[in-house]
């Protein structure tokens with residue numbers, strides 16, 4: 398089964414996503430900031446990354462760029478907030494494959510992941 402890396406500094410959100418993905422049968426990894434996301438990506442090579450934008454230590458855009466620099470085929474979905482349109486634009490230019498606006502429905506997350514894995 399595919400491996401998904403959840404990156405968000407909000408623990409409740411990681412827990413929520415972990416539950417959803419675990420129920421769907423995915424192998425789930427978590428990171429609470431961008432720099433941990435980059436090191437976990439290099440180590441574990443997840444199939445899909447769900448990446449928050451605003452995080453301490455290293456933000457999601459920087460982590461996205463480092464991950465895509467390391468693996469141009471990386472599939473990264475950005476988790477954005479309303480009003481972060483400029484971030485979305487830069488993320489897409491930097492290689493993000495999709496973005497999901499918070500708060501999101503479970504169904505939206507699953508569709509985005511299925512699309513990238515198919």
Ligand SMILES: [Mg+2]
Nearest residue numbers: 406449451452
């Ligand atoms: Mg955050």
